Amino acid sequence: MAKEVRSLVIAGNGTNCEREVVAACRLAGSEVADAVHIAEFLAGRVKLADYHFLNLAGGFLDGDDLGSAKAGANRLLHAPVAGGGASLAEQIGQFIDDGKLIMGVCNGFQLMVKMGLLPATDLNYQRQSCSLTHNDCGRFVDRWVSLQTDSDSPCIYTRGLEGIYLPVRHGEGKFVVDSDTTLAQLEAAHLIPLRYADDNFSPTMDYPANPNGSVAAIAGVCDPTGRLFGLMPHPEAYVHYTHHPRWTREKLPEEGMGLWLYQNAIGYIRENVV
Amino acid sequence: MPCRIVVGLKDAVRDARGERVKSEIRQHLGIELHRVRTLDVYTVDAALTAEEIEAAARGPLSDPIIQQVAIDRPLAADFDVLIEVGFRPGVTDNVGRTAREAIQYLTGRPFAAGEAVYTSVQYLLNGQIDKAQAEKIASGFLANGLIQRWTILDKSELDPQKGVPATVPKVDSSSAPQVQKINLNVSDEELLQISRDGMLALNQTEMKELQAYINNPAVQASRHEQGLGAELTDVELEALAQTWSEHCKHKIFSAQIDYEDEKGQKETIDSLFKTYIVGATRDIRKKMGENDFCLSVFKDNAGVIRFNDDWSMVFKVETHNSPSALDPYGGALTGIVGVNRDGYGTGMGARLIFNTDVFCFASPFYDKPLPPRLLHPRRIFDGVIEGVEHGGNKSGIPTVNGSIQFDDRFAGKPLVYCGTASIMPSTLNGRPCHEKQVQVGDHIIMTGGRIGKDGIHGATFSSEELHEGSPVTAVQIGDPITQRRMFDFLIVARDRGLYNSITDNGAGGLSSSVGEMAEDTGGFELHLDRAPLKYPGLQPWEILISEAQERMTLAVPESKIAEFMQLAREMDVEATDLGQFTDSGYYQCLYQGETVCYLDMEFLHEGVPQMQIPARWEDKQHQEPDLGERDLQADLLGLLGRLNICSKESVIRRYDHEVQAGTVVKPLTGIANDGPSDAAVYRPLFDSFEGIVTSHGICPSFSDIDTYHMMACAIDEALRNFVAVGGNVDHVAGLDNFCWCDPVESERTPDGAYKAAQLVRANKALYDYCVAFGVPLISGKDSMKNDYQIGDTKISIPPTVLFSVIGKIEDVRLAVTMDVKAPGDLVYLLGVTADELGGSEYYRMCGELGANVPKVDSARALKLYRTLNQAQQQRLLRSCHDLSDGGLAVALAEKAFAGGFGIAADLARVVGASDLDDAALLFSESQSRLAVTVKEENRQAFEALFADCDLALIGEVTTEEALVLHRGSKLLLRTTNGQNKEAWQAPLREL
Structure with a gap:
């Protein structure tokens, strides 16, 4: 099977959504979709290079004890790999250079931002320029949100999508930037493929449609290649109509809107990577 | 020199x-x-270079985009005032643990x-306050003195160079381990004193039993061989007290029990548990015969029933009341990670799929x-909810x-x-996964967290009422991440x-876990001495009984150890590796x-002697009140705003109820995702549409009239919630938590005999109704000392049973939610309405108790529920909602209001209406009733199906968003959806 798409979720130390992300990847057509515990990487038995699509899943890495995903980012940067192999951070760098795809959801998005993988406006994947911090309401919140997409964005995942509807489930989802310049760069380069929106799919700063007070209503960002993407809402949580909170009262297609993001990613890989 | 890294x-x-703290203060x-700001402080007590400290502070411990850092x-x-x-x-x-790992x-x-x-939090307060008020803020809100310490400085007291002096809360470990002997x-009298002083919670008969044991010459001889003296050691006495505790032995x-009813009829009950609980399940399983879906009941940490050919479902409900009274956050967090x-x-291990939680509080x-010593109910509310939030969310388990x-x-x-609830393969490596068997020679392996003094005497403590000397060590704080890592590991090992x-290490620690496995x-x-400790200085008996969290004990065969x-x-x-399982017949510990x-x-x-308990039931001669003329419209709005009825959305949204992507009917439903679901429907497997349904019933307010009917109503409430969404009433099991x-x-x-009679009556109903409904009990728990007593003040909780159910829905796509779906649909009421306002929310709102407690007719109810299942299979229902409080x-x-349309109904058509006054018609809490809506085109099929049930077509769904209820030509009430929803949402919205 030369053309098979291989998807991966790194699990362990508090990731929680690895099973449903694997299920979403399979449903979207990935021939291989594995949840692999980080111990397998640190033991040197599994390498990122064996995969095309890296998913960093939702959860509470190390309990988010030092701030969301902080301790997790530190582990990827510094944990030694047995036999002196390349660290996970180095393997991720190579993965990006190889033109492969990375999607971070919720805690995975926080992890990417805090490692500097996103938004990497200057393609420097090691400098943090943004962050995700406590929701303005000061609390964890689970609710469904409407999201506006940007058709001019290079983001591979949101290609062809108009508005989407997904759940958020987080306490630290407020997107902030280090400077107005960064925000201007994000806007100019269309690196904000997803924004929290009202019922008419217009971006909003109003709670609860914007559940955390993110600047510019940012719900997700991508890097300039569009191959790296992170978002607070959970696409893996809406891949079938029975995930929708109103499926008992609305006529809905079999496939959920979250699945589209995975289909786009896997379609791209099939055409460009494998 | 410890160093302080401050992050702000x-x-x-x-x-x-900070803003939330300000508003909560x-x-x-x-x-x-005026303002509250917060800073995080890491006190690092380790040999690190200045460069390493700097790298830690600027690296994992802070976020360069939003935070600044100061070292020392x-x-x-x-x-104005600083509280750390x-x-x-x-x-x-x-x-602190995570920070250490990161460094x-x-x-x-x-x-x-x-x-x-070590971590601490600094609160910087601005406003008109002095240190006395700051003390009140610290002790009354920010900190819990049982587990936390604080420093208060006003602005003149802070050293501008060095800041707050470093405090290192290191455990002082000067005491050398030693084993005491107890004569x-x-x-x-002295025997009882030994029990009291040692927090052993053993009574005189039990202490005498120990005395007789140690004086037995055969025992003396065997001890002599082991080099032990003629007196029990503290290790032995503690092991016995744990094993014999009410918490572990359910004495x-x-x-x-010698029970006497109100007519003076006497009977002797030899074990409520065996007679009514085990007895009910035994009789039901016999009747089910080949269709028996029970796999493992009462013998393991949780009950196991069949899900399908390949999978089994596991369910357990626990209480964590006493620790939550002392430290609501830690107690509740430990409760959830403990039941996980x-x-x-259970069995060889099962993957966790969802949590449930039910709380009983005083009004916030x-x-x-x-x-004295009671925390304000608002603090309990906040702390418990946050504890369960962190325990569930961080563990990645949806609260459904x-x-x-x-x-x-x-x-x-x-x-x-x-x-x-958890799920396990029906067979594992060729054997039933719900069974396990320790072999002689297996190694005793403890995994997960380390042992500290936390939770010492938890089992014996919860077997006593809250009193002046309740120990601080009974409080523990759970660690979801250590536990998560352990589960990730164990499932691979499994x-x-x-x-x-x-098995898990819960109450009684190693003493209970190893003791039970060794059976x-x-x-x-x-x-x-081989056990890993959090800090030195623990006595051998403390190591044995510590309830430090996040630990499992396993039996690992020699061949698999490496x-x-x-x-x-x-x-x-x-x-x-702590030792080995043997067939010596002895519980042996070495140091x-x-x-x-x-x-x-x-x-x-x-060896624990059976207790003898007198129980005397009395007819308390309750009376029905005369309420006179009332404004029924105002009464409805009042009821919707009652704490027991109002929306819990502010709490529900703090719990992740969708992680694992299996929640098909969520806790909130309807057009605006905010109506109250009756039960959860959960799809545990991605390759099948078979689902699990869970719900519960709890009605302590009926206990004030008769606990028999309280229990019956709780069972019926759980079942009617369960069937409302589509649960199969012939594939459901129950759990009782007393x-x-x-x-x-x-x-x-002094009123113990009456309370015991209440307990007997609840058990009788448990047996009667579980057998009648065919719902086997698979697990449960009791917590028997929920009293507060200090000085002359005694507060006893109303007798409360949570009845939880878990069962099957063959296809989750057939689930039904409670919200009306479309105008023109017909509104039916299923079941009979009787004059049963006794103990109701309506009477409580009016300050009355009443006498006519609701009674359950199980035969009629079961027939109704089975017919409802058929209607769901045939997709005849558009919505279904159970009738309970109000x-x-x-x-x-x-x-x-959940559906976004109105309802117009004529309640004169309700079955039983002719015998009722208006208030009873509207607000009676008669059981086994459900309100459903049906498409006009399905009217005939629906009515034909329910031909032999109590059914009334009472009205229809309207486009006008209002509730308009008539009785014949008389208007009973008219309220808009907006009014109703506001009344229902307002009370707890801001909490």
């Missing part, structure tokens, strides 16, 4: 935590502050023994004086079902019920067949090679 937000970044204490100097400026809150020595500090990754060097990172050949449920271990530790708006009951008697003891048996082989040898240990190391989980405990297994497990006030007559409990009017109001 940059000036331009909003401090959401106002709500809790009525103190208005203050960040605090421009404040940190932990007391030995209290679990999860953030180790950074330096590539592990911390030396005794080195650690039991003393007077009866009240096993007691012989029960779920995992309670404004009367509180007796729950409720909150309010009664001011729960100020004496809040009830915190935490449930967990699938590779690396162990023979597993398979008939003995064990445990080396206490592979098991290697896997644990790779997955960053601590695993320690540094010397035997310090040598007890006959049979005596330990079977929370009682002390039912043993004594000087302190009766018909509340249920219709909820259906309407």
Whole structure:
């Protein structure tokens, strides 16, 4: 099977959504979709290079004890790999250079931002320029949100999508930037493929449609290649109509809107990577 | 030299935590502050270079975009008073642990023994306050003195160079380990004193039993061989006290009870548990025959029933009341992660799929004086909810079902019920996964967290009422991440067949876990000095009974030890070999090679004498009140705003109820995702549409009239919630969780015989209704001392049983929700309405109790529920909602506003209406009733199906968003959806 798409979720130390992300990847057509515990990487038995699509899943890495995903980012940067192999951070760098795809959801998005993988406006994947911090309401919140997409964005995942509807489930989802310049760069380069929106799919700063007070209503960002993407809402949580909170009262297609993001990613890989 | 790293937000970044603290200080204490800001402090007590400290501070410990850092100097400026809150020595500090791990990754060097990172939080207060008020804020809101310490400085007291002086809450470990001997050949009075002083919670008969054991010449001889003296050691006495505790042995449920009813009829009950609970399940399973879906009942940490050919479902509900009374956050967090271990530790292990939680509190708006040592109900509310939030969310387990009951008697003891369902393959490596068997020679392996003094005497403590000397060590703080790592490891070990048996370390710690597992082989040898400790200085008996969290005990065969240990190391989980299971017949513990405990297994497990409890039921001659003329419209709005009825959305949204992507019917539903679902429907497998349904019933307010009917109503409520969404009433099992006030007559409990009779009656109903409905009981728990007693003040909770159910729905796509779907649909009421307002929410709102408690007709109900299942299979229902607190009017109001359409109904058509006054018609809490809506085109099919049931077409769904209820031509009430929803949402919206 030369053309098979291989998807991966790194699990362990508090990731929680690895099973449903694997299920979403399979449903979207990935021939291989594995949840692999980080111990397998640190033991040197599994390498990122064996995969095309890296998913960093939702959860509470190390309990988010030092701030969301902080301790997790530190582990990827510094944990030694047995036999002196390349660290996970180095393997991720190579993965990006190889033109492969990375999607971070919720805690995975926080992890990417805090490692500097996103938004990497200057393609420097090691400098943090943004962050995700406590929701303005000061609390964890689970609710469904409407999201506006940007058709001019290079983001591979949101290609062809108009508005989407997904759940958020987080306490630290407020997107902030280090400077107005960064925000201007994000806007100019269309690196904000997803924004929290009202019922008419217009971006909003109003709670609860914007559940955390993110600047510019940012719900997700991508890097300039569009191959790296992170978002607070959970696409893996809406891949079938029975995930929708109103499926008992609305006529809905079999496939959920979250699945589209995975289909786009896997379609791209099939055409460009494998 | 310990160093302090202070991390704070940059000036331009909003401090959401500080803002929340400010508003909560106002709500809790009525103190208005101008501003509150927060700083995080890491006190690093480890040999690190200045460069390493700097790298840690700028690396994992802070975020360069939003935070600033100071090392050994203050960040605090421009404040009036500063409060810094940190932990007391030995209290679990999860953030400190994570910080230590992060620094180790950074330096590539592990911390030396005794080195650690300790965390604290600085609150910078601005406003008109003095240090006395700050003290009140610290002790009354920010900190819990049982587990935390604090420093208060005003602006003039802060050293501008050095900041707050470093405090290192290191455990002082000067005491050398030693084993004490206890002479039991003393007077009866002194025996009781030994029990009281040692927090053993053993009564005089039990102490005498120990005295007789130790004086037995055969026992003396066997002890002599082991080099033990003629007196029990403290290790032995503690092991016995744990094993014989009410918490572990359920002495009240096993007691012989002499019951006398109101007519003077007497009967003797030999164990409530065996007679009514085990008895019901036995009789039901016999009747089910080949269709028996029970796989493992009562014998394991949780009950197991069949899901399908390939999978089995596991369910357990626990309470964590006493710890939650002392430290609501830690107690509740520990409750949820603790019941998670029960779920995992059943059979060979099961993957956790969802949590449930039910709380019983006093009103958070309670404004009367509180007796000493009780926390304000608002603090309990906030702390418990946050604890369960962190426990569930961080563990990645969705909280799918729950409720909150309010009664001011729960100020004496809040009830915190935490449930967990899990799923296991029906067979594992060729054997049933729900079975396990320790083999002689297997190693005793402890995995997960380390042992500290936390939770010492938890089992015996919860077997007593809350009193002046309740120990601080009974409080623990859970650590979801350590536990998560352990579960990730154990499921791999399970699938590779690396162990023979597993159980969790809960109440009683190693003493209980190893003791219970050793019943398979008939003995064990445990080396206490090999156990990994959080800090030195623990006595051998403390190691044995500590309830430090996040630990499982496993039986690993010799041939698998190396592979098991290697896997644990790779997955960053601590695993320690503590000894072996034997067939010696003895419970043997050693410390540094010397035997310090040598007890006959049979005596330990079977020796506890049966209690004798008198129970006398009295007819309390309750009366129905005369309420006169009332404004029914105002009454409906009043009921919708009652704490027991109103929306719990502010709590529900703090719980992740969708992680794992299986929640098909969520806790909130309807057009605006905010209507109250009756039950949860959960799809556990991605390759099948078969689902699990869970729901519960709880109605303590009926206990004030008759606990028999309280129990019957709780069972019916759970089942009708379950069938409302589509659960198969022929594939459902129950769990009973009793929370009682002390039912043993004594000087302190003069009404014990009545409380015991209440317990007997609840058990009789449990048997009668479970058998009638064909619902086997698979697991349960009792918590029997939910009283507060200090000085002359005694507060006893109302007798409360949570009845939880778990069962099957064949296809989740057939599930039905409670919200009305479209105008023109027909509204039916199923079931009979009777004059049953006794103990109702309506009477309670009017300040009355009444007499006519609802009674359940199980035969009629079961027929109705089975027919409802057929209607669901045929897709005849568009919505279905159970009637409970507040009766018909509340249920219709909820259906309407959840669906975004109105309901117009003529209640004269209700079955039973002719015998009722208007209030009873609207608000009676008669059981086994459901309100459904049906498409006009399905009318004939629907009515034909229900031809033999109690069915009334009462109205239709309207486009006008209002509830309009007539009785014939008379208008009973007319309210808009907007009014109803506002009344229902307002009370707890801001909490």
